[in-house]
Every structure is written in structure tokens, then in C-alpha cells.
Amino acid sequence: MxxxxxxxxxxxxxxxxxxxxxxxxxxxxxxxxxxxxxxxxxxxxxxxxxxxxxxxxxxxxxxxxxxxxxxxxxxxxxxxxxxxxxxxxxxxxxxxxxxxxxxxxxxxxxxxxxxxxxxxxxxxxxxxxxxxxxxxxxxxxxxxxxxxxxxxxxxxxxxxxxxxxxxxxxxxxxxxxxxxxxxxxxxxxxxxxxxxxxxxxxxxxxxxxxxxxxxxxxxxxxxxxxxxxxxKTGETLVKTALAPMFAYRNLRILSWEGTNMLGNGDGKTLDDPDHKVAKLRNKGNVLDSILGYSPHGGIDINYVPSLGDWKTAWDLIHFQGFLDVKMTMQFTWQGCDSxxxxxxxxxxxxxxxxxxxxxxxxxxxxxxxxxxxxxxxxxxxxxxxxxxxxxxxxxxxxxxxxxxxxxxxx
Structure with a gap:
């Protein structure tokens, strides 16, 4: 350093x-x-x-x-x-x-x-x-x-x-x-x-x-x-890096489903629906802005106490290519939030x-x-x-x- x-x-x-x-x-x-x-x-x-x-x-x-x-x-x-x-x-x-x-x-x-x-x-x-x-x-x-x-x-x-x-x-x-x-x-x-x-x-x-x-x-x-x-540290970081790839190759995203699991104090707080409103809004706005259209998107934030400060995100991307053939990509992101x-x-x-x-x-x-x-x-x-x-x-x-x-x- x-x-x-x-x-x-x-x-x-x-x-x-x-x-x-x-x-x-x-x-x-x-x-x-x-x-x-x-x-x-x-x-x-x-x-x-x-x-x-x-x-x-x-x-x-x-x-x-x-x-x-x-x-x-x-x-x-x-x-x-x-x-x-x-x-x-x-x-x-x-x-x-x-x-x-x-x-x-x-x-x-x-x-x-x-x-x-x-x-x-x-x-x-x-x-x-x-x-x-x-x-x-x-x-x-x-x-x-x-x-x-x-x-x-x-x-x-x-x-x-x-x-x-x-x-x-x-x-x-x-x-x-x-x-x-x-x-x-x-x-x-x-x-x-x-x-x-x-x-x-x-x-x-x-x-x-x-x-x-x-x-x-x-x-x-x-x-x-x-x-x-x-x-921006986890799933959304990956989204903002990966979504442009689909846009640059004219691969239309039909659906991007994401499930987030974390078990620290923030996860416990977000278990309250009133406390997760802003978080879900921020995570959900990303794709529309980058792609210029709104694919179907489901975002869940689940409190899993046993995970502690380690958070896991599982994402399923369903997209359409040439001849309208539908394909999928999946990724799992696991990292320590702090x-x-x-x-x-x-x-x-x-x-x-x-x-x-x-x-x-x-x-x-x-x-x-x-x-x-x-x-x-x-x-x-x-x-x-x-x-x-x-x-x-x-x-x-x-x-x-x-x-x-x-x-x-x-």
C-alpha cells in the first residue's frame, strides 16, 4: 500500500x-x-x-x-x-x-x-x-x-x-x-x-x-x-456488470429472478416488510435502466439466521436468442457482506x-x-x-x- x-x-x-x-x-x-x-x-x-x-x-x-x-x-x-x-x-x-x-x-x-x-x-x-x-x-x-x-x-x-x-x-x-x-x-x-x-x-x-x-x-x-x-456489494453489483452483456449481444432478457439470503443484523431488520421497501426498490430499478425495457423480475430477501454475515444470492436469467430460442443462465453469489x-x-x-x-x-x-x-x-x-x-x-x-x-x- x-x-x-x-x-x-x-x-x-x-x-x-x-x-x-x-x-x-x-x-x-x-x-x-x-x-x-x-x-x-x-x-x-x-x-x-x-x-x-x-x-x-x-x-x-x-x-x-x-x-x-x-x-x-x-x-x-x-x-x-x-x-x-x-x-x-x-x-x-x-x-x-x-x-x-x-x-x-x-x-x-x-x-x-x-x-x-x-x-x-x-x-x-x-x-x-x-x-x-x-x-x-x-x-x-x-x-x-x-x-x-x-x-x-x-x-x-x-x-x-x-x-x-x-x-x-x-x-x-x-x-x-x-x-x-x-x-x-x-x-x-x-x-x-x-x-x-x-x-x-x-x-x-x-x-x-x-x-x-x-x-x-x-x-x-x-x-x-x-x-x-x-x-452495491453483491447481487446488484453482478447485475450491473452482467446485464450490459445481454444488451450488447441483443439477447433479450425475458425474466431475471433473484433470491437473496442473509443472516446478520441487517437481514433480521429486512425481515420486516416495512423495512425492506427501499432496498427492494433500489435492487429492482437496475435492469430497467440498463436494458431500456422491463423484463419480468422477482426479488426476494430472506432472513436465514444460520448464515450470519455471509450472504447468498441465487439468480436465474431466462433470455431469448436467435430464432427466438430461449436459454438460461444461473449464478450463485456467496460473500461476506461486511x-x-x-x-x-x-x-x-x-x-x-x-x-x-x-x-x-x-x-x-x-x-x-x-x-x-x-x-x-x-x-x-x-x-x-x-x-x-x-x-x-x-x-x-x-x-x-x-x-x-x-x-x-x-
Whole structure:
């Protein structure tokens, strides 16, 4: 892994800091920067992306919030036992670092609510946003951070009641002021707090927040970069890479059936029909956009506790070729959800801090390849999305080369 010369201290504040993905992210970052494992899985470590002046992993300081109490070391051991993705020996080697991070993870039980929760269990919206802002301020001051990136890694939420107020900054402020909790979610509040505190924001969940136009307006006013939604790590990743092949060969897809099975906390949450609405919508939109037509498509998400953090997707593609002959393709994707997701989050942390340092703000369209439902991006095929990132990198590398040439002339 290339080491950067930067000595900047960059804060990473994780909503859902004791979840499987967040825990794997922190364990993995500590392991990579200690030289105990490779940087495999990190897109920011392949050329030419690794030529950008990205934050060194040594400069990252972790903190966050969760609705459950506990020790990060204990959580890491639970993940290791359940998934087998890293060893107890590794946890022992980085235990002191994990314990240090624990001091910056806030227990916030009031964050466990939604529009479908009893009204009496929901916190006051203004107080909740203020409390999250206070957590961010303390974390930033405690470590003298030069920039703070907020990442939403929480479980899927029920969708809020839609309202025109979501379309404007003033409208969202009024919803919060009037305590209109039916039209607000924890994720919307995290986004509001992050933007008000001048933080970059990454929404790796299907939850609303960074996609609301009123919050876009706030981000523009605050001059901060952001992007989302819903990280693309498994079956949908394969779909966005494979579907163009059928389009390029004029093989008409008649039906694409998919069954997804997972057993972690996210799987348990998605077992509730209200919580899987946004996830199913994001997974289902991909084929129509890439193919230009709508094949029959069935998508199931099933909770299988015994699988733990390992998810399995079985897909059947029924397609039509020359002479209208019908054929099939099947594939099985099995991978560890957290292992697939964590390096992508780490990539986007580095790229969003870089964007903020360049004075960029608003949606980071060059991160589209990381998401099932990229904000304001009609291109859902993987390769063209990845080209957006390469073009972004190339523009900055050329700019830096031009600046260096000018300095040499002077």
C-alpha cells in the first residue's frame, strides 16, 4: 500500500458504529495500516486512483454512535466468531487501538425509532438533531480534526411519510422545529446534523436523507460534498456488470429472478416488510435502466439466521436468442457482506475527504459505481459508472501535473 505524506487528522464518525460493517471497517483499517493484511478490496489502492493525494490510513480517527451498548473489542470477537473473517489473534494485536476508539463511540438509545414507532417513544426532533451535532462537535474538538466524514451504516428504516417539505431546506427545518416525526427518520436527522457541522456525508444505506432535495440545498449552502444511496456489494453489483452483456449481444432478457439470503443484523431488520421497501426498490430499478425495457423480475430477501454475515444470492436469467430460442443462465453469489462493504466505505471516506479538501461540494457523482441507487445519476451499468471515477481522477492528476509544470517554469 502506498503511504501518503499527509499528516492531516481526519475524523470518521459512523452511525451504526458497533454494527458488523462498521466493526469490520475499523478492524480492517487498523490491520492494513499495521501491515498485517493487504489492501485487497480497496479501489483507492489501484492505479491511477492511488496516485491522488488521498488521506493516509494512519491519519484516520474513528468514532460514532450506536443504539446498543458494549465494547468494540467484544463486538469484534462476536463478528470473528460468527463470520470467521478474521482471527482472535488479530483482535488481540489491535485490542488497545479498538479500546481507544470505544471512548469516541456514543451510546444513543433514542436513535432507535421510526415513523411506525409509537409517538411516545420518539425523541423530540430538535433535541435529537442538537444532540447529534454536539457529538460531532466534541469528537472534532477532542482530536483537533481537520475534517470530519460522517458515514451512515445503520440498518434499513421504514420510509417516512412523504411531504413537500422534504423538497426545501426551510421545509425540513420546519418539520424538525414542529416535531413532525412521522416525516422524519434518524437518517434524515443524521444528514441534517452532519451538513450543519460542515461534514462530508456518505449514505451507505437505502435510508432517506442525502437524496432529499431540501438537504441538497443545505449541503450547497454549507459547501460540503456528499453521496449515496445503498451500497452495491453483491447481487446488484453482478447485475450491473452482467446485464450490459445481454444488451450488447441483443439477447433479450425475458425474466431475471433473484433470491437473496442473509443472516446478520441487517437481514433480521429486512425481515420486516416495512423495512425492506427501499432496498427492494433500489435492487429492482437496475435492469430497467440498463436494458431500456422491463423484463419480468422477482426479488426476494430472506432472513436465514444460520448464515450470519455471509450472504447468498441465487439468480436465474431466462433470455431469448436467435430464432427466438430461449436459454438460461444461473449464478450463485456467496460473500461476506461486511468484507465486501468495508473497503468500499474506506474508499469513499478517502475520496470524500479529498473532495472537501479541493473545495468541492454537492453530490459526488464520481462515486456512482459504489451504489445501487446513486443520487441524480441515470447511468446504472458498472463500467460507465467506473469511468466517471476514472475521469474524475484523471482531471485532478492533470491539474496537479499542470500546476507542477508551472512551478518548475517559475
Amino acid at each position: 502506498k503511504r501518503k505524506s499527509s499528516s492531516r487528522k481526519i475524523g470518521i464518525w459512523l452511525a451504526g458504529a458497533r454494527g458488523d460493517i462498521a466493526t469490520t471497517l475499523m478492524v480492517g483499517t487498523l490491520a492494513v495500516r499495521a501491515g498485517r493484511v493487504s489492501s485487497s478490496g480497496m479501489v483507492t489502492e489501484i492505479p491511477p486512483i492511488n496516485d491522488l493525494d488521498l488521506a493516509d490510513l494512519d491519519s484516520l480517527v474513528f468514532g460514532g454512535l450506536d443504539v446498543i451498548e458494549g465494547s468494540l473489542v467484544d463486538t469484534a470477537r462476536i463478528v470473528a466468531r460468527r463470520s470467521g473473517t478474521y482471527t482472535y489473534e488479530l483482535i488481540d494485536a489491535i485490542e488497545s487501538d479498538l479500546q481507544a476508539i470505544d471512548e469516541d463511540i456514543v451510546y444513543e438509545p433514542t436513535a432507535l425509532w421510526g415513523p411506525d414507532s409509537p409517538v411516545e417513544t420518539r425523541p423530540n426532533m430538535s433535541m435529537f438533531v442538537s444532540r447529534v451535532r454536539s457529538h460531532l462537535k466534541r469528537f472534532k474538538e477532542r482530536h483537533a480534526l481537520e475534517h470530519l466524514v460522517v458515514v451512515n451504516l445503520t440498518s434499513s428504516e421504514s420510509l417516512p411519510v412523504e411531504t413537500e417539505a422534504h423538497e426545501t431546506k426551510a421545509g425540513i427545518e420546519l418539520l424538525i422545529e414542529e416535531n413532525r416525526s412521522e416525516s422524519l427518520t434518524p437518517s434524515i436527522c443524521y444528514t441534517q446534523a452532519a451538513f450543519l457541522e460542515g461534514c462530508s456525508y456518505i449514505n451507505f444505506t437505502p435510508n432517506p436523507g442525502s437524496d432529499l432535495k431540501g438537504l441538497h440545498e443545505l449541503a450547497d449552502q454549507q459547501g460540503v460534498p456528499f453521496y449515496g444511496n445503498d451500497g 468484507i465486501l462493504a468495508a473497503p468500499l466505505v474506506l474508499d469513499m471516506i478517502r475520496l470524500s475527504e479529498f473532495a472537501a479538501r479541493q473545495g468541492e461540494s454537492g453530490p459526488m457523482y464520481h462515486l456512482a459505481a459504489y451504489f445501487k441507487n446513486p443520487i441524480d445519476c441515470d447511468e446504472l451499468a458498472l463500467y460507465p459508472q467506473f469511468q466517471l471515477l476514472l475521469e474524475y481522477v484523471d482531471s485532478h492528476l492533470q491539474r496537479n501535473t499542470g500546476a507542477a509544470n508551472l512551478e518548475s517554469i517559475d
